[in-house]
Amino acid sequence: MAREKRHDILFEPIKLGPKTLKNRFWQVPHCNGAGSDKPGMQASFRGMKAEGGWGAVFTEVCFITHDSDIHPWVGSKIIDEGDVRNLSLMCDSIHAHGGLAGVELTHATSFGFNAETREPARAASQIPHEFEPMASARAMTIKEIRQIQREHVDGALRARAAGFDLLTLFVGLATIPQHFLYRSHNKRTDEYGGSFENRCRFTRELLEMMREEIDDCAIGIRFPIDTLPEPFGLGDLGTKAEDEGVAFIKAMDDLVDYWDINIGTLNWGEDAGSSRFFDSNHQAQYTQHAKKASKKPVINVGRFTDPEVMIKAINSGQCDIIGAARPSIADPFLPKKIEEGRYNDIRECIGCNICVSRWEKGGPPIWCTQNPTSGEEYRRGWHPEKYIPTKNPDLPIVVVGAGPAGLECAMTLGLRGYNTVHLIEAEAEIGGHLRWVSKLPNFGAWKRVIDWRETQIRTKTNVQIILNNRLNYQDVLECGAERIVFATGSNWDETGMSSLLHDYIAGADASKPEICNPEQYCVHGKKLGKRVLVIDNDPYYMGSAMAELIAENGHEVTYATYGETVGPYLRLVLEEQRMLMRLLELGVTTIHQHVAVAVENGNATLVDIWKGEEMTVEYDSIMLVTHRTSNCDLYDQLQGSPDEMSNAGIKSIHLIGDAHTPNVIAQATFSGTRLAREFDSDNPDQHKPFIRERRLINATEKDYQLDAEVIKVKPYH
Numbered sequence: 001m002a003r004e005k006r007h008d009i010l011f012e013p014i015k016l017g018p019k020t021l022k023n024r025f026w027q028v029p030h031c032n033g034a035g036s037d038k039p040g041m042q043a044s045f046r047g048m049k050a051e052g053g054w055g056a057v058f059t060e061v062c063f064i065t066h067d068s069d070i071h072p073w074v075g076s077k078i079i080d081e082g083d084v085r086n087l088s089l090m091c092d093s094i095h096a097h098g099g100l101a102g103v104e105l106t107h108a109t110s111f112g113f114n115a116e117t118r119e120p121a122r123a124a125s126q127i128p129h130e131f132e133p134m135a136s137a138r139a140m141t142i143k144e145i146r147q148i149q150r151e152h153v154d155g156a157l158r159a160r161a162a163g164f165d166l167l168t169l170f171v172g173l174a175t176i177p178q179h180f181l182y183r184s185h186n187k188r189t190d191e192y193g194g195s196f197e198n199r200c201r202f203t204r205e206l207l208e209m210m211r212e213e214i215d216d217c218a219i220g221i222r223f224p225i226d227t228l229p230e231p232f233g234l235g236d237l238g239t240k241a242e243d244e245g246v247a248f249i250k251a252m253d254d255l256v257d258y259w260d261i262n263i264g265t266l267n268w269g270e271d272a273g274s275s276r277f278f279d280s281n282h283q284a285q286y287t288q289h290a291k292k293a294s295k296k297p298v299i300n301v302g303r304f305t306d307p308e309v310m311i312k313a314i315n316s317g318q319c320d321i322i323g324a325a326r327p328s329i330a331d332p333f334l335p336k337k338i339e340e341g342r343y344n345d346i347r348e349c350i351g352c353n354i355c356v357s358r359w360e361k362g363g364p365p366i367w368c369t370q371n372p373t374s375g376e377e378y379r380r381g382w383h384p385e386k387y388i389p390t391k392n393p394d395l396p397i398v399v400v401g402a403g404p405a406g407l408e409c410a411m412t413l414g415l416r417g418y419n420t421v422h423l424i425e426a427e428a429e430i431g432g433h434l435r436w437v438s439k440l441p442n443f444g445a446w447k448r449v450i451d452w453r454e455t456q457i458r459t460k461t462n463v464q465i466i467l468n469n470r471l472n473y474q475d476v477l478e479c480g481a482e483r484i485v486f487a488t489g490s491n492w493d494e495t496g497m498s499s500l501l502h503d504y505i506a507g508a509d510a511s512k513p514e515i516c517n518p519e520q521y522c523v524h525g526k527k528l529g530k531r532v533l534v535i536d537n538d539p540y541y542m543g544s545a546m547a548e549l550i551a552e553n554g555h556e557v558t559y560a561t562y563g564e565t566v567g568p569y570l571r572l573v574l575e576e577q578r579m580l581m582r583l584l585e586l587g588v589t590t591i592h593q594h595v596a597v598a599v600e601n602g603n604a605t606l607v608d609i610w611k612g613e614e615m616t617v618e619y620d621s622i623m624l625v626t627h628r629t630s631n632c633d634l635y636d637q638l639q640g641s642p643d644e645m646s647n648a649g650i651k652s653i654h655l656i657g658d659a660h661t662p663n664v665i666a667q668a669t670f671s672g673t674r675l676a677r678e679f680d681s682d683n684p685d686q687h688k689p690f691i692r693e694r695r696l697i698n699a700t701e702k703d704y705q706l707d708a709e710v711i712k713v714k715p716y717h
């Protein structure tokens, strides 16, 4: 299918000072857990995006000095010659695919808590960091300001030496230039504080210095044009788009080649907005002001996955270039697919922010729900669009369960060329738990996990999907497959067992009419009384989502959680504040830091986790959201009967996804592709060795190959 003519504009080159961007796709800076200390991962991860057509591909925040250290969070660094060498690999991998390599030059000011380097930080004024305990900084003298400007220029020169084409000065999220600009962080009374012109002085001088020494790279700014009203932003002490946002752009425009515009503060859930709370292009109301103030190309972000939304943003004069972090993670080949008119192949980001949560956890390698190869390009050698063909295409395989894990596994097996794969599902529709979860309020985008995999299976593989077929033990023995994968999922507990009590909740038994779990309510239609107590002992979204749904359905809802606000993982996916506000708006009574210990005769006993004091909540119905248990009986039964299995011709069985261990969907899709990609290894249940990128004594490049002796586990005898 050819590309729609109206999408051609996305592939028009654009000049950025001395550089030319080949199209309008720009992977904005975002973290991946690699930094500059894992050069192989960094280069393969970013190079994959360039291969997929992204015209510009950036690092994450890249720190220029030792006093800008946010350890253990992982950013990259351009502090010395070693960093130059390591990051040059990333530049080479981007250049190999015709992309421009970009770096986000950052000084973290008081956000640099410097746990690793122990160097004290510097700032415009001595204001401790908002939420990082014990992080403060010295208010610089004029001499020290000169020094730090020089250090920025030196960082930029090192970046140029590494091969970067695009040098972005980061003026957002607690950086030195931003601290000078914002009244909230700049309390100086000299020529660097007070008036707007004074607060711009640091950045103008710095850009002038950079320009003086660098004329062969494009220089730009990443700038949140609006720091948003309270409670999500800085209110009057920050920047408003139509006021100082536009004024700052005008004040710097002659010194930059491009503007990478977003919104928000360190409270970055308003920028990386999840799909439950924000639509695609949700920042437009603020970012649209940038182009009116600038004569230079403007980049916008806003979870752009749909080419129609992209061209609208460009044609309406909102921006010139489509910026993306999450859409480029979920589909590194998004630009190529649009370019080639392969619209149905686009793997759209679902806006779940699991990728973000890995950073918030302190920077372990990135995970993505939609793209389980993300972060695995180097260490496992995985490619999101390429699959190693099987040598055994006629092997009869059954995959039981068509949830995210089973779909991903069957799809990958099919794409590897296994021709006799049967994906068998008990229900009338595929999707597993997403059949009903994607119908919860505002979870619609999550259905993309199912839809994309179904399209791939139906259009590109010989995998047979068989519905309405709940396999029992005998069926499995008679199914004729040599190898069987169980992706049979998990179920919400009916007893109140959870990691909080390590025990049952007295009286909690979901076979009683007044006690219910999420599946009973959403799938089987169990009725609830007027007053519903939602007991949320789970860390993620289900408890608060149940409270929201039940309140929307007209019940009087009390929501009780052990957490400070809502399930604590919601903080990591940046949904915590919005979710709590939503419950309050719906009139839900919330009880925090309490654990339910008994539910009997219409009275629930909750215990304050600090004081140990008991309180009673009256209810008509209980919604139990405690934990999930794997649905693995069939697998366990077979594993316990090796002779019957062998008589039936079954050579091996495997367990993946929630059926193995209940977790987030990203782990289900990962487990599905991992098994399918390693299906022909000696022991596919065990992960094949992967490259652990670390310092190896006397290592050569060869030691960092997947088949290198050094990563093999040697037997003891």
Ligand code: ADP
Pocket: 400, 401, 402, 403, 404, 405, 406, 424, 425, 426, 427, 430, 431, 432, 433, 434, 469, 470, 471, 472, 487, 488, 489, 490, 631, 634, 656, 657, 658, 659, 665, 668
């Ligand atoms: P995951 O997230 O690990 O993919 P899900 O719970 O979303 O798990 O999906 C599991 C799927 O397996 C569900 O659609 C369920 O109906 C299906 N399933 C469970 N047991 C059987 C069985 N015995 N036969 C066929 N399908 C099954």
Ligand code: SF4
Pocket: 325, 326, 327, 329, 330, 348, 349, 350, 351, 352, 353, 354, 355, 356, 367, 368, 369, 370, 371
């Ligand atoms: Fe999008 Fe979720 Fe993947 Fe992040 S983890 S890129 S939000 S699908």
